[in-house]
Amino acid sequence: MERGYIHLYTGNGKGKTTAALGMSLRCVCAGKRVFFGQFIKDWAYSELKAGTLLPRFEIVQFGRGCFIDRDPDEGDFIAAREGLARCDRILQSGEYDLVVLDEVNVALSYGLFGVDDVIAVLERRDPRVEVVLTGRYAPQELIDVADLVTEMREVKHYYHEGVGARKGIER
Numbered sequence: 001m002e003r004g005y006i007h008l009y010t011g012n013g014k015g016k017t018t019a020a021l022g023m024s025l026r027c028v029c030a031g032k033r034v035f036f037g038q039f040i041k042d043w044a045y046s047e048l049k050a051g052t053l054l055p056r057f058e059i060v061q062f063g064r065g066c067f068i069d070r071d072p073d074e075g076d077f078i079a080a081r082e083g084l085a086r087c088d089r090i091l092q093s094g095e096y097d098l099v100v101l102d103e104v105n106v107a108l109s110y111g112l113f114g115v116d117d118v119i120a121v122l123e124r125r126d127p128r129v130e131v132v133l134t135g136r137y138a139p140q141e142l143i144d145v146a147d148l149v150t151e152m153r154e155v156k157h158y159y160h161e162g163v164g165a166r167k168g169i170e171r
Contacts, residue, residue, distance in 0.1 A: 002128065003127060003128065004097075004098075004125070004126075004127060004128050004129040004130040004131060005130055005131075005147040005148060006122060006131045006133065006145060006146045006147050006148070007023075007130070007131065007132045007133070007146065007147070007148045007149075007150070008105075008132075008133045008134075008138055008142055008143060008146035008148065008149045008150070009132065009133070009134045009135075009150050009152065010105055010134070010135065010136060010137070010138035010143075010149070010150075010151055010152070011136065011150075011151035011152035011153050011154075012136055012152070012153065012154045013151075013152030013153045013154040013155070013157075014152065014154070014157060014170070015152045016134040016135060016136075016152055017047075017102050017103070017134055019132075019134075019150070019152075020036070020100045020102060020132045020134050021036075021047055021050075023098065023100075023132060024036055024050075024057060024098060024100060025054070027097060027098045027130075028054050028055065028056050028057050031056070032056065032097035032098060033056040033057075033058075033095065033096045033097050033098075034056065034057045034058070034096060034097065034098045034099075034100070035058050035059075035060075035087075035090050035095075035096040035098070035099045035100070036050075036057070036058065036059040036060070036099075036100040036102060037059075037060055037061075037062055037083055037086065037087050037090075037099070037100065037101055037102060038059065038060070038061045038062060038063060038102040038103060039062050039063055039080055039083055039084075039101065039102060039103045039104050039106065039107040039112070039135075040062075040063040040064075040065075040066065040076075040080070040103045040106055040107055040110075040112075041061050041063045041066075041102070041103060042061050042063045042064055042065050043065075043066075043171065044171075045171050046167060046168050046171060047059060048061070058096075060083075060086070062079050062080060062082065062083025062084075062086070063076075063079060063080070063083075063103075064076050064079050072110050072111075072112060076110075076112060077112055077113075080107050080112035080113055081112070081113055084101075084104075084113050084117060084118070084121060087099060087101055087121060088121045088124060091121060091122075091124065091125035091126065091129055091131070092124050092125060092126060093126065094126035094128060094129060096129065097128075097129065097130060098129070098130045098131075098132065099125075099129055099130070099131050099132075100131075100132040100134070101118075101131070101132070101133050101134070102132075102134045102135070103134060103135040104118060104133050104134065104135055105133065105134065105135030105136060105137050105138045105139070105142070106135040106136055106137060107135070108135075108137070108139060108142075109135075109136070109137040115139045115141045115142060116141075118133075118142065119141060119142070119145055122145060133146065
């Protein structure tokens with residue numbers, strides 16, 4: 001690619017990570033390399049197997065778990081910042097055609113690092129690298145920097161009927 005664009009998927013609806021995974025699959029099938037970094041997440045999501053099934057696809061988790069029932073601790077801050085530093089190196093290297101920072105917006109909302117840190121990483125990237133940023137609560141500063149912004153809006157979700165995350169669909 002001559003120029004990589006910045007995509008941002010945000011909103012309270014389902015499908016942000018799924019959209020990033022779909023783009024990753026498309027990219028790999030076109031013979032390109034993908035790095036998929038997941039912030040906050042540390043569960044055994046099904047997509048973690050993609051690295052063994054798809055050539056040129058690497059996925060790494062930079063999280064220590066969800067903050068539904070706890071506040072982030074020092075280990076969470078360290079893991080997130082180390083993850084962002086790794087993504088920074090990867091984006092600068094130009095080794096990958098697509099780099100996904102999954103749930104980076106949620107990491108920002110918890111203050112694990114600052115929006116200026118993420119923008120600096122984006123500005124230092126090899127200009128040919130396509131980037132996808134996902135997660136609820138995208139700050140206006142990232143919306144302004146992005147070339148494409150999609151907001152997933154929940155209209156209806158079976159979660160409200162008591163259906164939990166299902167393997168292969170939500171996890």
